[in-house]
Each structure stands twice: as C-alpha cells, then as structure tokens.
Amino acid sequence: MSTLTTTGAAPVTTGRPPKVRKRPATRLAEGLGFAVVLTFSIFPVLVMVSTAFDGRANDGSRALLPSDLSFANFSFVLGEGGFGRYLLNSLAVGLGTVLVSGLLALLAAVAVARFRFRLRTTVLVLVLVVQMVPLEALVIPLFIQVSSLGQLNSLIALMVVYVAFSLPFAIWMLRGFVAAVPPELEEAAYLDGASWPRMFWSVLFPLVGPGLVATSVFSFITAWNEFVFAITFLDDEDKFTVAAGLRQFFTQYGTDWGSVMAGSTLITVPVMIFFIVVQKRLSEGMVAGAVKG
Amino acid sequence: MTTQQVVHDDTAHRDPAPAAPTPPPRRHRGLTPGWLPWALLAPALVVVGGLLVYPLLWVFSLSVQDFGLRELREGGFHWTGFDNFAEILTNSTLWQTALPNTVVFAAVCVALTVVVGTLVALLLVRLGPWARGVLTTAIMAAWAMPAVSGTYVWVYVFDTSDGMVMRLLSSLGLADPATTNWFTDRLAFYAIATLNVVHHGFPFVAVTVLAGLLTVPKEVLESAAIDGAGAWRRFWHITYPIMKPIFAVVVVLSTIWDFKVFTQIYLMPGGSGTDRDLLNLGTWSYLEGISQNRFGYGAAVAVVLTLLLLAVTSVYLRTLFKQKEL
Numbered sequence: 001m002s003t004l005t006t007t008g009a010a011p012v013t014t015g016r017p018p019k020v021r022k023r024p025a026t027r028l029a030e031g032l033g034f035a036v037v038l039t040f041s042i043f044p045v046l047v048m049v050s051t052a053f054d055g056r057a058n059d060g061s062r063a064l065l066p067s068d069l070s071f072a073n074f075s076f077v078l079g080e081g082g083f084g085r086y087l088l089n090s091l092a093v094g095l096g097t098v099l100v101s102g103l104l105a106l107l108a109a110v111a112v113a114r115f116r117f118r119l120r121t122t123v124l125v126l127v128l129v130v131q132m133v134p135l136e137a138l139v140i141p142l143f144i145q146v147s148s149l150g151q152l153n154s155l156i157a158l159m160v161v162y163v164a165f166s167l168p169f170a171i172w173m174l175r176g177f178v179a180a181v182p183p184e185l186e187e188a189a190y191l192d193g194a195s196w197p198r199m200f201w202s203v204l205f206p207l208v209g210p211g212l213v214a215t216s217v218f219s220f221i222t223a224w225n226e227f228v229f230a231i232t233f234l235d236d237e238d239k240f241t242v243a244a245g246l247r248q249f250f251t252q253y254g255t256d257w258g259s260v261m262a263g264s265t266l267i268t269v270p271v272m273i274f275f276i277v278v279q280k281r282l283s284e285g286m287v288a289g290a291v292k293g
Numbered sequence: 294m295t296t297q298q299v300v301h302d303d304t305a306h307r308d309p310a311p312a313a314p315t316p317p318p319r320r321h322r323g324l325t326p327g328w329l330p331w332a333l334l335a336p337a338l339v340v341v342g343g344l345l346v347y348p349l350l351w352v353f354s355l356s357v358q359d360f361g362l363r364e365l366r367e368g369g370f371h372w373t374g375f376d377n378f379a380e381i382l383t384n385s386t387l388w389q390t391a392l393p394n395t396v397v398f399a400a401v402c403v404a405l406t407v408v409v410g411t412l413v414a415l416l417l418v419r420l421g422p423w424a425r426g427v428l429t430t431a432i433m434a435a436w437a438m439p440a441v442s443g444t445y446v447w448v449y450v451f452d453t454s455d456g457m458v459m460r461l462l463s464s465l466g467l468a469d470p471a472t473t474n475w476f477t478d479r480l481a482f483y484a485i486a487t488l489n490v491v492h493h494g495f496p497f498v499a500v501t502v503l504a505g506l507l508t509v510p511k512e513v514l515e516s517a518a519i520d521g522a523g524a525w526r527r528f529w530h531i532t533y534p535i536m537k538p539i540f541a542v543v544v545v546l547s548t549i550w551d552f553k554v555f556t557q558i559y560l561m562p563g564g565s566g567t568d569r570d571l572l573n574l575g576t577w578s579y580l581e582g583i584s585q586n587r588f589g590y591g592a593a594v595a596v597v598l599t600l601l602l603l604a605v606t607s608v609y610l611r612t613l614f615k616q617k618e619l
Contacts, residue, residue: 225440
C-alpha cells in the first residue's frame, strides 16, 4: 500500500481557515482503516476471480492466487456446463425487463410529475409499501397463478414478474428526472404543432436520458440477480437463468468449485461494471426519494 | 388560466431535498385532455395491481385455506378459518427455530451493517480524493456482488473439509476438520450468514451516509474542533442531529432487507430446509409452500413474516414522527 499524502477531505477554498495539519497518529489510523476496509470489501471478489482462473481449483488448490493460471474453468462452464445458454436467457429476460419497465415507468413518471390529481401521493406511498412487503411472500400465489396459466418454464412469465418488482422504484427515480425538465419546452413544442407522442419522443425522452440509464441498470440488475422466482418457475434446464443455473455444479458427488466460481465471475463482472458506472446517480436517487418521502 | 407558468416556491418551508425540487404540478388546461394522466398511468397500474397488490391479497386469502396440489389442479376453495395459524403458533418450529433465527439474526445484521457502514463513511470523508476514489470503487465491488455468487464464495471460504479458514485454523491447531462442521451448527451457520449479509449491505449504508455527511457544514465542525471538542463529541452533537433522517432511512431499509433474507440462507449447506434447525420464516414458508405443496400453510407463514415486518417498521416510523413533533 502506498502512503497517504493527503490532508483532509475538502479542497481548500479561499475564505476558509487554513487546514489543521494531521498528527502522525491520525494519519496512521486512517491508513490502517483504509487497508482494513479495502481488504474486507474485495476479499470475496478476489477469492472468486482467482479460483475461477485456477486450473487446479478442484484438485485441492485453495491458494489466494491461482496456482495454475488457465481459462479451463471458463471453457468448461461455457461449453459442457451449458452456461452460455443461461447467460443468453438472463440477458433476454434482463433486457426485456429493462425495456418494458423503463417505458411503463417513464409514462407513469410523467403522469405523477406533470399533472395534479389525487393519486400522486398514493403512487409514492405504494413505492414505500412495496419495499416493506417481503417479495418472497408473493412466490406462493404467483407460482399458483403462473402454473394455472400453464406458464411455468416461460421466460416471458418470469420477465413480467421482474417488471412488476422493478417498476415502483423505477417510477420513484424517474419522477425526479421528469420534474427537472422545464415544462415550457413541452409547451413550445406543442404550440409548434407537435403531437403528444412526438413531443414525448423528441423533447422529454432525450432530456430524461441519464435518469433512464440509471433506472435501467437498476432494473437489469434486479432481473439478472433474482434467484427465488427463477428456481421456482423454471425446472427445464434450457430455460435456466444464470442465478438458477449455477446450482448445476453442486452434485451429490461433490462440488465443482472451479465451475461455480467461473460462473459466478461471469455473473458478477457485468453487474460490477454497471454499478461502478451509475453508482453516483443510484445513491442520489435513493437518498432523494428517501428524504423526500 | 393562462399557459404562463407562475413559479411559486412551495419548497421553502420543507426540508431542502438534494434532488431537483418538484415544480408545482400544473394543469395544462385546454392543452391536455383530462384522461391523459390516467392513460399514462394505466399500464403501470395494471402491472403493479396484477402482480404485486393482487398476489399480496391472495397470500392472506390462501392463509385461511387448505390449499394443496388437488386445489392447484382442480380449483376449489377449502376455507379452514385460522387452522393454519393455530398450527403455526403451537409449532415449536416457530418459537424455537424460525422466529429467533429471523429476529435475532436481523437485529445483529442491522446493528453491524449500520455501524460498519457509518464508520466507513466517516473514514471516506477524511480521506483525500485519490484514496477515497479507490475505496469507493472497492465498496462498489462489494455492493455489486450478486447474493448468489457472494454466498457461494463464503461457503467456499468456510468449507469445512478444505476451505481457507479451516486450513488456517487447523494449521494453528485451533480446529479439527475431522470433527468440525460449521454448517450444522446453528450459531456458526448464522455467524457466516451475518458476515455475508453485512458484507453485502454495508456499502449502501456507507454511500448513503457519506452523501449526508457532505451536507454537514464544515465550518461548524472546524470551530468545534478549535474549541476543543473531541471527534466523539463532534459526531454526537453536530453530525448526528443533522443526519438523523438519513440514519432513519438506512435503519428502516436495512431492517426490512435483513428480516426477509432468503437467498443467502437457502443457498448455504442445510439452509434450504434439509436441516430444520436452520429455518427462518422466509425459508420455512418456502419449504412448506413450494417444496411440500402445502400452499395454504406456507402462505400463513408468509403472512406471519409480513405482519412482523409491518409491526417493526411501523414502530420505527412512529418513533420518527414523534421525534419530529418535539
């Protein structure tokens, strides 16, 4: 670890009293805290990735760094392991969720941000209430519903459920972004003779773009990571999503840890990239929604 | 009414929110038909109503029925009153296993998540831009780890025959792999689950609290420091009062999440119900309802969990509103 050569958090601006110099003991404590938090945060990620790249993962190699660097686990998982199929299924369900949920949430967000009518607060209360209901409690009625419609093993049914799960939060986040767009722009477009759909598409849509990106990432991750409904609705191996498919590598003869970790790495990496890209907006949206409530 | 918009600031007597303030809602009278907002809302309402609200009502209705595989095939409604609940409330699984495993586990997880997250946020505020950037990215990596893969990694690390922790302990002579199995011991099992849940949950707390800390005026903290107030007093007398709403949100959300932890328990060895000592309310409901096809009974367990969650969160919210009035 390199030494920290920083003084305080804020950049010193004019008009501020000059920064108090930190004592060496304080610097040491900060450096120690930094090392501890860093290690704790990335330890599981490190274990996962290094096991995934370890060709001897299943021969009792349990080193923190790969003893035999190879892509063998990945090629097995994506070939014989059938994980490529699961990735495609998850991708399809995830993108479908993003598109449907994004469109419905945007329409609803425009309604609650732009018009005055009774249901506005109801919608916001609904978002909070949905947070409070354990969604796992809904697995029993939804299983009955889906199976009586003959839709078990249907990725579409799974996607529809994920749309419902991600909608309340998506509406909550998008509402703020829509409200920030000046209505005058819409009026100007309207007076220029633009139709409603056209105005929606060419005025509002581009302006709430950043908000849509953040919301989409959230919805995608919801679908991508979901486990309970995936294992309940799907029992046909061709239809497995990644979260359900990982269980294939646990057999009665033992666990194929190399494949489990390679699969886990394939699941985790896209999510991590998305997360680090939109983390600022995601947390702002959460805080804003929470404090506003 | 003209189409000229008169901006009157109604946010003045409310807490300033960090996001863009909502402009006063407007009626485009003459410009927009009255049915338009409803048309915009309709699709979302249909989905939420059909897939969240209706199933939730259905859980309550199932909980007073004897609903099994036969009803699933043929339909029919076998009202049994509160038999399911009577059976749950007289079942030792509830009192000795599922309830303690749910409540104690959630309490420990919430306390640890909030304390660890807050400490990390306080550290982040002090660090310079470079160190803060590195640490934020690492925390994001922890947050982004899906529950499924995160759980598998912890199971792998604590694997009793050959995991890293066991190797370390046995080389130090502190544990014997031949006689120890952490996944059959309730306390050890839930300790590992706690580590998993705290690791997964502290980043949200850290990032949210950090956003709040950045709104605490630095001048006040600095002058308090010059007056000789220690870090501890500065936190409790200046930072904490300003941050109260943020802490409230973080505690309430963590509580909700930690009460209904399912995947992290279900995926650990024995957690899916093969070892009944390890059941919590979520996995118990799933075991009875989905695995054993006693849908009514499983729904009744889910109702118990939902009511418990509502009770806990409403106590929180009432305390909050009371404090606001003071």
